[in-house]
Amino acid sequence: MQDTDLQKDIQLVAECGPIRVWSLVVTILGDLCQRPEDFLPGRTLNMLVERLGINNQALRVALHRLRRDGWIRTERDGRASNYFLSDQGRAMTQSVRNQVYTPTPTRNIPIRMVMAAPSVPAADFADLLPDDAMSLSARVALVADTDSQFDDCLVTAFSPQTLxxxxxxxxxxxxxxxxxxxxxxxVTQMLNRPIPASLADRTALRLVILHHWRRLILRQNVLADILMPADWAGSNAREAVMSALERYARPDLQTLRAMQDGND
Known part of the structure; x- marks a missing residue:
């Protein structure tokens, strides 16, 4: 694939929403550096983000923010720097890994509807709910059928077929x-095109797709895949993205680090 074709494909995905550079770096390190000892040299990180239309100055600002906020740590390597996820950053990325990478989410979890009395303050009701609850109104929510107790609330089984x-x-x-x-x-359009020969190009395509998928799936309540029909827009996107992640496989980190200025 020529650079112009690569940029067209990247732009096609980039237009799906905004790219915040600090969030993109989290996506990159979270995908490529999964063990505590894994890292990306600064030049490798710059090589990847350049392919996504991001300049070095924007990358530096993002890295400064991520160090300040405790997401990453840096080790000097001569005049260069290597970038690692911090323990906090790795824990945060691991906490959503299943949500981001699971090809087929579980759909057979029973759902309950919980309703509080009108006299209960909305804030107090919200405090009762688990993190994955789906609020329908100030005092009505849907929750996965867990052992959570809701004193003085109306709790009943819920059928998503009648939404x-x-x-x-x-x-x-x-x-x-x-x-x-x-x-x-x-992503479907990209899947119908030839696979780039360059490892750096394939990795860039993987990362831009993954980033926008991660951005969307983390906005979505986890109950949506249970409550919505199997062919809803989120499910269709998941199927295409998982095919792309398989096609543009996660690169060997050592091979990626050995590349010079993006050349195979």
Whole structure:
């Protein structure tokens, strides 16, 4: 693939939403550096983000922010620097790994609807809910059927087959579905094109796809895949993205680090 063709493909995915450089760096290190000893040299990181249209100055600002916030740590290597996820950064990326990389989410988890009395303050009700609860209104929420106790609340089994449109829009907001549809379309087009010969190019395509998928899936409530139909926009995007991640496989880190200025 020529550079112009690569840039067209990258732009196709980039148009699916904004790229915040610090978040992109988290995506890159989270995908490529999964063990405590794994790292990317600064020049390798710069080589990858340049392919995504990001200049060195923007990368430096992002790295400074990530060090300040405790996401990454740096080790000097002569005049250069190597970048690692910190223990905190690795724990944060590991905590969402299943959500990001699972090809087929579990759909057979029972759901309960929990309703508080009108006299219960909305903030107090919110404090009762688990992190993955889906709020439908100030005092009504859907939760996975766990051992959570909800004193003085009405708790009943919930069937997603009878969702009204307003509930669908709450569970899967139209703007999120629109972005999923756009990502699905962009990735599907890329899957119909030849695979780049260059490892750096393949890795750049993998990372830009993964970044936008991660950006969207982490906005989505985890119950959406249970409550929505199997062919909803998020599921279609997941199928395309997982095919792309298999096609543009995670590179061997040592081989990637050995590359000079993006040349195989």
């Amino acid at each position: 009204p449109n307003w509930a669908i829009d709450t569970i899967a907001p139209p703007d999120l579905c629109s972005e999923y549809t756009q990502l699905h379309s962009a």
